[in-house]
Amino acid sequence: MQSEQRIRRxxxxxxxxxxxxxxxxxSLDWRGTRDQAExxxxxxxxxxxxxxxxxxxxGVIVVTGFFxxxxxxxxxxxxxxxxAATLNDPGGIGQMNKSFSGLxxxxxxxxxxxLLWMWLHNSLVTKEETVFExxxxxxxxxxxxxxLIPALVETVSRYLRHEAETxxxxxxxxxxxxxxxxxxxxIAAQQASAEIVGEDGDSIVEDExxxxxxxxxxxxxxxxxxxxxxxxxSYPELRSSDQFLELQAQLEGTENRINVARMRxxxxxxxxxxxxxxxxxSLVASAGGFxxxxxxxxxxxxxxxxELAFD
Amino acid sequence: xxxxxxxxxxxxxxxxxxxxxxxxxxxVIDKAGLLAAEQRNRVALFHGLLLSDYxxxxxxxxxxxxGDVDTFSLAQFEALGTGARSSTGRGLLLVIDPVQDRVRLExxxxxxxxxxxxxxxxxxxxxxxxFFKAGRVADGILAxxxxxxxxxxxxxxxxxxxxxxxxxGSGGGGASTAARLGAGSxxxxxxxxxxxxxxxxxxxxxxxxxMQQRNANPTLEIYTPATRRMLKDWLTTPAQMDSVVxxxxxxxxxxxxxxxxxxxxxxxxxxxxxxxxxWFFEKTDGTWALDLTMMQRAIRFGRDxxxxxxxGAAHPYQFAFADWALDSNGYPRAR
Numbered sequence: 001m002q003s004e005q006r007i008r009r010x011x012x013x014x015x016x017x018x019x020x021x022x023x024x025x026x027s028l029d030w031r032g033t034r035d036q037a038e039x040x041x042x043x044x045x046x047x048x049x050x051x052x053x054x055x056x057x058x059g060v061i062v063v064t065g066f067f068x069x070x071x072x073x074x075x076x077x078x079x080x081x082x083x084a085a086t087l088n089d090p091g092g093i094g095q096m097n098k099s100f101s102g103l104x105x106x107x108x109x110x111x112x113x114x115l116l117w118m119w120l121h122n123s124l125v126t127k128e129e130t131v132f133e134x135x136x137x138x139x140x141x142x143x144x145x146x147x148l149i150p151a152l153v154e155t156v157s158r159y160l161r162h163e164a165e166t167x168x169x170x171x172x173x174x175x176x177x178x179x180x181x182x183x184x185x186x187i188a189a190q191q192a193s194a195e196i197v198g199e200d201g202d203s204i205v206e207d208e209x210x211x212x213x214x215x216x217x218x219x220x221x222x223x224x225x226x227x228x229x230x231x232x233x234s235y236p237e238l239r240s241s242d243q244f245l246e247l248q249a250q251l252e253g254t255e256n257r258i259n260v261a262r263m264r265x266x267x268x269x270x271x272x273x274x275x276x277x278x279x280x281x282s283l284v285a286s287a288g289g290f291x292x293x294x295x296x297x298x299x300x301x302x303x304x305x306x307e308l309a310f311d
Numbered sequence: 312x313x314x315x316x317x318x319x320x321x322x323x324x325x326x327x328x329x330x331x332x333x334x335x336x337x338x339v340i341d342k343a344g345l346l347a348a349e350q351r352n353r354v355a356l357f358h359g360l361l362l363s364d365y366x367x368x369x370x371x372x373x374x375x376x377x378g379d380v381d382t383f384s385l386a387q388f389e390a391l392g393t394g395a396r397s398s399t400g401r402g403l404l405l406v407i408d409p410v411q412d413r414v415r416l417e418x419x420x421x422x423x424x425x426x427x428x429x430x431x432x433x434x435x436x437x438x439x440x441x442f443f444k445a446g447r448v449a450d451g452i453l454a455x456x457x458x459x460x461x462x463x464x465x466x467x468x469x470x471x472x473x474x475x476x477x478x479x480g481s482g483g484g485g486a487s488t489a490a491r492l493g494a495g496s497x498x499x500x501x502x503x504x505x506x507x508x509x510x511x512x513x514x515x516x517x518x519x520x521x522m523q524q525r526n527a528n529p530t531l532e533i534y535t536p537a538t539r540r541m542l543k544d545w546l547t548t549p550a551q552m553d554s555v556v557x558x559x560x561x562x563x564x565x566x567x568x569x570x571x572x573x574x575x576x577x578x579x580x581x582x583x584x585x586x587x588x589x590w591f592f593e594k595t596d597g598t599w600a601l602d603l604t605m606m607q608r609a610i611r612f613g614r615d616x617x618x619x620x621x622x623g624a625a626h627p628y629q630f631a632f633a634d635w636a637l638d639s640n641g642y643p644r645a646r
Contacts, residue, residue: 137482245436246429249486253428256381260483 003028006150015157020187027190028146120284127272131293134265135205138296139197141261142218145254146190148247149225153183155247156228159238179231186224192217205269206291212299218258219298225251262296269293340391343373343409345492350449357456364614365463367422368396369403371452376410380487383408384417388481394419400479403459405452407490414439415487416455421478425466426459432486434458438550444494445546458550461558464615496546505531507598511567511576514599515590519559522552535593535600542603562587568631575602577631582643585617591628602628611641619643 004025011021160179196214197204204210229248232239273292276285284290338355339346346354358369370393377383384406387393394402402419403426416431434455442451505521505528508514518533527549529542562580569576574594580587588610591602609626612618620632620641635643 242433245432249429249432250427253432253484253486256483256485256487259381260385260481 003147003150006154010150010154010157015154015161016183020183023187023191024149027187027194028149029194116280117284120281121288124272124275124281124285124288124290127268127275128290128293130268131205131265131272134261134268135296138258138261138265141254141258142193145221145225145251145258146193148250148254149186149190149221152225152228152247152251153186155243156231156238157183159235160231163235179228182224182227186221186228189217189220189224193221205293208294209299211294211296215296215298222255266295266297269295337391338370340370340372343375343407345373345407345409345448347449354449354452354456357453360614361456361460361463362396365401365460365467366397366399367401367403367459367463368394369405369456369459371405371407373407373409375408377406377408378411380406380408380411380413380415381483384415384485384487385481385483388417388419393417393481394421394479397421402481404481405455407448407492409490409492412490412492413487414443414490416485417481418484419478419481420484423482423484425462426485428484428486430462431484432488434550435486435488437553438548440488440491441496441546441548444491445496446493447546448492450546454548454551458554460614461554461616505533507533507595507600509598511569511578511590511592511599512564514592514601515564515578518601519556522555525549525552527552532598533601535595535602535604538601538603541607559587567592570627570630575627575630577628579631582635582645585642586615588612588618589628589631591626613642617642 007016007021007025010016011018016024157179193214196210196217199210204214229251232244238244275281276290276292338358339351341351354371358371361367361369370391372387372391374383374387384404387406388402388404391404393404394400399421400419401421403422404417406415406417408414414435416435418426418428418431438458439451439455442448442454505517505526508517514533521528521531521533527547529545529547530539534542562584564578564580567576567578576592576594576599577589578592579589588606591605591609592599593602594600605626605628609621609624609628610618611621620637620643622637622641632643634646636646638644
């Protein structure tokens with residue numbers, strides 16, 4: 001709401017054009033561009049029938065095996081019981097023990113793998129949920145930074161405008177012009193992020209290219225926001241003001257949180273990706289539809305030549 | 312003045328300050344050797360009080376060349392289990408790196424609502440760094456702790472849900488800044504003289520206005536000559552000046568009391584406003600000047616910033632408190 005008020009105020013005062021205001025408004029509302037519940041559930045839902053089918057099949061095998069073994073003693077139900085037959089010979093194995101051994105075999109060969117399957121499946125689900133939670137944390141920090149854009153733009157623009165009006169400062173007028181260009185780039189970068197998140201939702205964590213594109217767009221957002229802060233370097237009064245200190249602290253604090261969240265997200269992805277590749281969990285993963293997750297980092301090309309990628 | 316309350320408290324509790332603080336080794340890890348043993352004790356003592364009074368587990372680490380201070384702070388926060396001593400996981404970690412000349416105050420999840428990044432950046436830049444620039448590391452740490460106490464105290468009156476639940480670890484909250492250790496003081500005073508007023512209330516209003524403008528000039532005419540000499544050696548930070556203005560805004564001053572000789576005057580506040588300490592004035596050249604020297608001698612502050620008299624301290628302003636009684640610790644009570 002506060003962002004919306006700022007945007008309206010800036011639009012009324014001519015700091016933002018109608019188009020800029022509209023684009024900025026859209027780019028800040030990236031969660032509104034998608035149905036989060038739908039996208040979030042989509043990844044999980046895709047593999048549920050597979051795992052249910054596998055678990056169902058195993059259940060049928062267990063029940064059938066148990067029935068066959070318990071009904072396969074060879075005794076007619078109506079025949080008198082031959083007690084002697086149930087007595088053990090010295091050193092021999094009785095019928096009761098044979099039946100018990102059979103059950104044990106079923107347990108060993110069917111129930112134990114089933115339990116193992118379930119345990120592996122559940123541990124993969126837990127790891128995958130950790131990835132989703134870490135991504136939600138990352139995304140909320142990206143959103144938190146986006147929410148700072150209107151305040152940043154308004155503070156710096158108003159100061160420059162004030163300088164240009166009262167002091168007819170050439171530097172301020174030049175700064176105002178370069179700021180207008182930086183504003184367009186900032187809005188474009190934020191809009192690019194919003195489009196990527198809006199299209200992919202939570203399934204973005206399985207798309208390496210999209211996640212790399214979002215990373216690049218967010219890097220650009222950060223750079224452009226800092227270009228606004230850099231304007232203050234020429235104006236000691238603005239730089240030393242408490243309002244600017246607050247803005248700078250919020251931006252730097254959010255960026256540090258993004259870094260921490262990104263690091264934790266990548267750690268959770270590494271742990272999950274390693275888990276779905278290890279045997280025997282890899283069998284459960286492939287039958288259960290557990291997909292490899294992408295890292296939130298620059299793509300390989302950008303990592304090699306970061307300057308070319310962003311400047 | 313409340314801004315020096317904790318430091319004065321230490322003087323008042325001299326015996327306590329000289330004894331070894333409990334768990335000093337855990338609360339203060341001085342790998343860079345920036346603090347003397349007595350200073351480590353003092354910091355640990357106050358941070359121990361912060362834990363017992365406000366359930367905040369505040370650690371200090373100094374480390375030479377820690378690399379990226381943000382990354383290092385997070386790793387140390389986790390490695391030290393910062394917040395584990397608090398019943399709600401409230402942790403703060405101050406990292407000072409003299410080689411990179413950076414300082415960071417890391418705020419755990421449980422305290423993010425109480426200490427937002429902007430507040431932390433403010434206390435670092437407006438309170439801690441001025442002391443660091445003067446080479447007074449321990450004083451800078453403690454002066455910052457004082458602002459943390461003030462905010463924690465305010466937060467207890469507006470306790471939110473987060474104060475009841477355990478929140479472990481840190482998500483990277485807090486702020487880092489250039490420490491500027493030993494860079495030398497470069498406080499520039501605001502131009503313009505502030506003269507003393509014709510009445511004590513007038514002088515006090517001018518003093519508050521000067522503080523609002525962050526005018527730390529010690530030679531202003533609103534101070535008595537002795538006060539000017541004392542302030543010349545003092546370090547007054549922007550945050551301390553802000554704090555004076557902010558805290559007295561809530562106080563309701565009584566009419567000035569002037570002694571029969573018409574040389575001394577006092578402006579005091581109702582006893583119930585325990586955090587509003589009185590002001591002393593001396594008439595100099597026909598105007599009323601603030602006598603901070605005598606205030607420093609006579610007034611002390613408790614852990615919750617409530618003021619009391621230093622028992623046995625002689626000063627010519629006792630006439631203004633004849634209708635009050637003092638308890639054994641010097642706290643005023645109505646007769």
